[in-house]
Amino acid sequence: MTTHLITTEIDLKTVATDLNRAIESELRTYGEPLRWAITDVDANQIAKVEAVVTRD
Numbered sequence: 001m002t003t004h005l006i007t008t009e010i011d012l013k014t015v016a017t018d019l020n021r022a023i024e025s026e027l028r029t030y031g032e033p034l035r036w037a038i039t040d041v042d043a044n045q046i047a048k049v050e051a052v053v054t055r056d
Helices: 019-027
Strands: 002-011 032-041 046-055
Touching (some): 019 046
C-alpha cells in the first residue's frame, strides 16, 4: 500500500446536496481517501481539494 498526495477540483455548482459525498466519490477515482481539505474556492465556484489517498 502506498500513499499519494493529490489535488483535484470540484465544481460546487453541480453538487446538489451532499458536498462530502461528492468529494469522497471523486477522490475514490484516485484511491482510498485518508484525509482531505478544501484549500481554495474561486469566483466560478470551483473548489480545489487536496487529499491523501492510499493505493494497493
